Amino acid sequence: MVRKNRLPKFPDDYLADKAIEYDSSKWMERNQKKSTLHCIQYLFGDRLNDQKDNGNETGDSLLILDLGCGTGFSSDILIQNGFRVIGIDILNDMLLKAREKKKASKEYDSLELILADINNLPIKSNKIDHIISISSYNFILYGIDNSGEKFKLLNDTAKYLNKILKKKGRIVIEFYPKDDRELKMFNKSFINNNFEGYMVKSNPNQKSGQTYLLLKKKM
Numbered sequence: 001m002v003r004k005n006r007l008p009k010f011p012d013d014y015l016a017d018k019a020i021e022y023d024s025s026k027w028m029e030r031n032q033k034k035s036t037l038h039c040i041q042y043l044f045g046d047r048l049n050d051q052k053d054n055g056n057e058t059g060d061s062l063l064i065l066d067l068g069c070g071t072g073f074s075s076d077i078l079i080q081n082g083f084r085v086i087g088i089d090i091l092n093d094m095l096l097k098a099r100e101k102k103k104a105s106k107e108y109d110s111l112e113l114i115l116a117d118i119n120n121l122p123i124k125s126n127k128i129d130h131i132i133s134i135s136s137y138n139f140i141l142y143g144i145d146n147s148g149e150k151f152k153l154l155n156d157t158a159k160y161l162n163k164i165l166k167k168k169g170r171i172v173i174e175f176y177p178k179d180d181r182e183l184k185m186f187n188k189s190f191i192n193n194n195f196e197g198y199m200v201k202s203n204p205n206q207k208s209g210q211t212y213l214l215l216k217k218k219m
Protein backbone atom coordinates (compact mmCIF):
# COMPACT_ATOMS: atom_id res chain seq x y z
CA MET A 1 0.00 0.00 0.00
CA VAL A 2 1.34 3.51 -0.82
CA ARG A 3 0.81 5.25 2.53
CA LYS A 4 0.19 8.96 2.90
CA ASN A 5 2.39 9.51 5.93
CA ARG A 6 5.73 8.38 4.55
CA LEU A 7 7.76 8.79 1.40
CA PRO A 8 8.06 5.67 -0.78
CA LYS A 9 11.44 3.94 -0.59
CA PHE A 10 13.43 3.39 -3.78
CA PRO A 11 13.50 0.84 -5.40
CA ASP A 12 11.35 -1.56 -3.32
CA ASP A 13 8.20 0.57 -3.36
CA TYR A 14 8.24 0.84 -7.15
CA LEU A 15 8.70 -2.78 -8.21
CA ALA A 16 6.14 -5.30 -9.58
CA ASP A 17 2.89 -5.13 -7.53
CA LYS A 18 4.10 -1.97 -5.81
CA ALA A 19 4.28 -0.21 -9.19
CA ILE A 20 0.64 -1.20 -9.80
CA GLU A 21 -0.33 0.03 -6.30
CA TYR A 22 1.56 3.27 -6.90
CA ASP A 23 -0.32 3.86 -10.13
CA SER A 24 -3.73 3.13 -8.58
CA SER A 25 -3.22 5.46 -5.62
CA LYS A 26 -5.50 8.49 -6.09
CA TRP A 27 -3.59 10.28 -3.35
CA MET A 28 -0.29 9.78 -5.20
CA GLU A 29 -1.81 10.84 -8.52
CA ARG A 30 -3.25 14.01 -6.99
CA ASN A 31 0.05 14.95 -5.36
CA GLN A 32 2.25 14.21 -8.36
CA LYS A 33 -0.07 16.21 -10.62
CA LYS A 34 -0.30 19.12 -8.19
CA SER A 35 3.50 19.34 -7.91
CA THR A 36 3.81 19.18 -11.71
CA LEU A 37 1.44 22.13 -12.08
CA HIS A 38 3.60 24.07 -9.60
CA CYS A 39 6.68 23.20 -11.68
CA ILE A 40 5.03 24.52 -14.86
CA GLN A 41 4.14 27.74 -13.04
CA TYR A 42 7.71 28.09 -11.79
CA LEU A 43 9.16 27.41 -15.27
CA PHE A 44 7.30 30.34 -16.77
CA GLY A 45 6.80 32.47 -13.65
CA ASP A 46 8.35 35.79 -12.59
CA ARG A 47 11.26 34.43 -10.58
CA LEU A 48 13.06 32.79 -13.51
CA ASN A 49 11.79 35.24 -16.12
CA ASP A 50 13.07 38.73 -15.51
CA GLN A 51 12.47 41.59 -17.93
CA LYS A 52 15.70 41.04 -19.86
CA ASP A 53 15.18 37.38 -20.47
CA ASN A 54 11.87 35.68 -21.14
CA GLY A 55 13.34 32.21 -21.61
CA ASN A 56 12.15 29.87 -24.33
CA GLU A 57 8.62 30.92 -25.31
CA THR A 58 5.64 29.01 -23.90
CA GLY A 59 3.89 27.02 -26.60
CA ASP A 60 2.89 23.62 -27.82
CA SER A 61 6.17 22.88 -29.57
CA LEU A 62 8.36 23.07 -26.46
CA LEU A 63 10.08 19.82 -25.56
CA ILE A 64 10.16 19.00 -21.84
CA LEU A 65 12.28 16.25 -20.31
CA ASP A 66 10.53 14.58 -17.34
CA LEU A 67 13.26 13.01 -15.19
CA GLY A 68 11.98 9.99 -13.23
CA CYS A 69 8.58 9.97 -14.95
CA GLY A 70 7.36 6.86 -13.12
CA THR A 71 3.94 5.70 -14.32
CA GLY A 72 3.38 9.03 -16.07
CA PHE A 73 1.31 11.28 -13.76
CA SER A 74 3.69 14.20 -14.26
CA SER A 75 4.07 13.56 -18.00
CA ASP A 76 0.27 13.49 -18.31
CA ILE A 77 -0.03 17.03 -16.90
CA LEU A 78 2.72 18.25 -19.25
CA ILE A 79 0.90 16.73 -22.25
CA GLN A 80 -2.44 18.26 -21.10
CA ASN A 81 -0.65 21.62 -21.06
CA GLY A 82 0.43 21.28 -24.70
CA PHE A 83 4.08 20.27 -24.36
CA ARG A 84 5.98 17.52 -26.13
CA VAL A 85 7.51 15.26 -23.50
CA ILE A 86 10.36 12.80 -23.13
CA GLY A 87 9.78 10.78 -19.96
CA ILE A 88 12.66 8.75 -18.63
CA ASP A 89 12.72 6.28 -15.76
CA ILE A 90 15.17 3.66 -14.52
CA LEU A 91 12.54 1.05 -13.62
CA ASN A 92 10.79 -0.93 -16.30
CA ASP A 93 7.99 -1.85 -13.85
CA MET A 94 7.03 1.83 -13.57
CA LEU A 95 7.45 2.54 -17.30
CA LEU A 96 5.19 -0.42 -18.17
CA LYS A 97 2.22 1.48 -16.70
CA ALA A 98 3.19 4.67 -18.53
CA ARG A 99 3.48 2.69 -21.78
CA GLU A 100 -0.03 1.20 -21.27
CA LYS A 101 -1.44 4.73 -20.95
CA LYS A 102 0.42 5.87 -24.08
CA LYS A 103 -0.93 2.92 -26.04
CA ALA A 104 -4.50 3.55 -24.87
CA SER A 105 -4.78 7.16 -26.07
CA LYS A 106 -3.74 9.21 -29.10
CA GLU A 107 -3.41 12.15 -26.70
CA TYR A 108 -0.04 10.71 -25.75
CA ASP A 109 1.43 10.73 -29.28
CA SER A 110 3.70 13.57 -28.20
CA LEU A 111 5.10 11.49 -25.33
CA GLU A 112 8.28 9.46 -25.79
CA LEU A 113 9.24 7.04 -23.01
CA ILE A 114 12.82 5.90 -22.42
CA LEU A 115 14.24 3.39 -19.95
CA ALA A 116 17.34 5.16 -18.64
CA ASP A 117 19.20 6.45 -15.60
CA ILE A 118 19.06 10.19 -14.87
CA ASN A 119 22.81 9.92 -14.30
CA ASN A 120 23.40 8.49 -17.75
CA LEU A 121 20.97 10.06 -20.19
CA PRO A 122 20.81 9.04 -23.86
CA ILE A 123 19.94 12.58 -24.99
CA LYS A 124 21.84 14.71 -27.51
CA SER A 125 23.31 18.14 -26.73
CA ASN A 126 21.13 21.21 -27.12
CA LYS A 127 17.92 19.21 -27.67
CA ILE A 128 15.68 19.97 -24.67
CA ASP A 129 13.77 23.22 -24.00
CA HIS A 130 13.17 22.65 -20.28
CA ILE A 131 13.50 19.93 -17.67
CA ILE A 132 11.27 18.99 -14.75
CA SER A 133 11.62 16.28 -12.14
CA ILE A 134 8.92 15.39 -9.61
CA SER A 135 9.78 13.39 -6.46
CA SER A 136 12.60 11.55 -8.22
CA TYR A 137 15.83 13.56 -8.15
CA ASN A 138 16.68 12.67 -4.53
CA PHE A 139 16.92 9.02 -5.60
CA ILE A 140 19.86 9.57 -7.94
CA LEU A 141 22.27 9.10 -5.03
CA TYR A 142 20.80 5.69 -4.21
CA GLY A 143 23.45 3.15 -3.21
CA ILE A 144 26.30 5.67 -2.79
CA ASP A 145 27.65 6.25 0.73
CA ASN A 146 30.87 8.13 0.10
CA SER A 147 30.32 11.91 0.01
CA GLY A 148 33.10 12.47 -2.54
CA GLU A 149 31.42 10.00 -4.90
CA LYS A 150 28.03 11.58 -4.24
CA PHE A 151 29.35 15.00 -5.13
CA LYS A 152 31.06 13.77 -8.28
CA LEU A 153 27.89 12.08 -9.49
CA LEU A 154 25.71 15.15 -8.78
CA ASN A 155 28.26 17.34 -10.51
CA ASP A 156 28.54 15.10 -13.60
CA THR A 157 24.75 14.91 -13.88
CA ALA A 158 24.25 18.69 -13.54
CA LYS A 159 26.96 19.21 -16.19
CA TYR A 160 25.19 16.88 -18.60
CA LEU A 161 21.80 18.51 -17.95
CA ASN A 162 23.36 21.84 -18.88
CA LYS A 163 24.70 20.30 -22.10
CA ILE A 164 21.36 18.87 -23.30
CA LEU A 165 19.39 22.06 -22.54
CA LYS A 166 18.95 24.72 -25.21
CA LYS A 167 20.31 28.23 -24.61
CA LYS A 168 17.49 29.60 -22.43
CA GLY A 169 16.67 26.26 -20.85
CA ARG A 170 15.33 25.97 -17.32
CA ILE A 171 15.06 23.17 -14.80
CA VAL A 172 12.49 22.87 -12.03
CA ILE A 173 13.07 20.04 -9.57
CA GLU A 174 10.60 19.07 -6.84
CA PHE A 175 12.34 16.75 -4.42
CA TYR A 176 12.89 15.64 -0.84
CA PRO A 177 16.51 16.11 0.26
CA LYS A 178 17.38 14.11 3.39
CA ASP A 179 18.81 17.07 5.31
CA ASP A 180 20.37 20.49 4.93
CA ARG A 181 23.77 19.06 4.03
CA GLU A 182 22.34 17.02 1.18
CA LEU A 183 20.32 20.00 -0.05
CA LYS A 184 23.47 22.14 -0.17
CA MET A 185 25.22 19.41 -2.17
CA PHE A 186 22.43 19.34 -4.77
CA ASN A 187 22.41 23.15 -4.97
CA LYS A 188 26.16 23.37 -5.36
CA SER A 189 26.21 20.84 -8.20
CA PHE A 190 24.04 23.20 -10.28
CA ILE A 191 25.77 26.43 -9.27
CA ASN A 192 29.13 24.85 -10.22
CA ASN A 193 27.77 23.96 -13.64
CA ASN A 194 26.64 27.31 -14.93
CA PHE A 195 23.11 27.45 -13.53
CA GLU A 196 21.61 30.17 -11.36
CA GLY A 197 18.31 30.23 -9.57
CA TYR A 198 16.22 29.95 -6.44
CA MET A 199 15.04 27.46 -3.89
CA VAL A 200 11.46 27.30 -2.58
CA LYS A 201 10.58 25.24 0.49
CA SER A 202 6.96 24.22 1.05
CA ASN A 203 7.55 24.52 4.78
CA PRO A 204 10.36 27.07 5.38
CA ASN A 205 10.82 25.81 8.98
CA GLN A 206 11.78 22.32 7.80
CA LYS A 207 15.42 21.50 7.04
CA SER A 208 14.38 18.60 4.81
CA GLY A 209 10.94 18.08 3.25
CA GLN A 210 9.41 19.16 -0.05
CA THR A 211 11.75 21.53 -1.89
CA TYR A 212 11.65 23.12 -5.35
CA LEU A 213 14.86 24.11 -7.13
CA LEU A 214 14.24 26.73 -9.83
CA LEU A 215 17.23 26.91 -12.17
CA LYS A 216 18.18 28.55 -15.43
CA LYS A 217 21.27 28.37 -17.60
CA LYS A 218 23.53 31.35 -17.17
CA MET A 219 23.78 33.39 -20.36
Ligand SMILES: C[S@@+](CC[C@H](N)C(=O)[O-])C[C@H]1O[C@@H](n2cnc3c(N)ncnc32)[C@H](O)[C@@H]1O
Binding pocket: 010, 014, 032, 067, 068, 069, 070, 071, 072, 073, 074, 075, 088, 089, 090, 091, 094, 116, 117, 118, 119, 133, 134, 135, 136, 139, 140
Ligand atom coordinates in the same frame (compact mmCIF):
# COMPACT_ATOMS: atom_id res chain seq x y z
C1 LIG B 1 7.75 9.12 -7.06
S1 LIG B 1 8.18 8.17 -8.43
C2 LIG B 1 7.69 8.93 -9.91
C3 LIG B 1 7.04 10.16 -9.94
C4 LIG B 1 6.58 10.59 -11.30
N1 LIG B 1 6.85 12.00 -11.34
C5 LIG B 1 5.11 10.29 -11.57
O1 LIG B 1 4.41 11.23 -11.95
O2 LIG B 1 4.67 9.15 -11.42
C6 LIG B 1 9.93 8.31 -8.53
C7 LIG B 1 10.52 7.67 -9.77
O3 LIG B 1 11.92 7.97 -9.87
C8 LIG B 1 12.50 6.89 -10.56
N2 LIG B 1 13.96 6.91 -10.40
C9 LIG B 1 14.68 6.74 -9.27
N3 LIG B 1 16.00 6.84 -9.52
C10 LIG B 1 16.12 7.08 -10.84
C11 LIG B 1 17.24 7.28 -11.70
N4 LIG B 1 18.50 7.25 -11.24
N5 LIG B 1 17.01 7.48 -13.00
C12 LIG B 1 15.74 7.51 -13.49
N6 LIG B 1 14.63 7.35 -12.72
C13 LIG B 1 14.82 7.13 -11.41
C14 LIG B 1 11.84 5.67 -9.92
O4 LIG B 1 11.99 4.51 -10.69
C15 LIG B 1 10.38 6.14 -9.79
O5 LIG B 1 9.61 5.76 -10.87
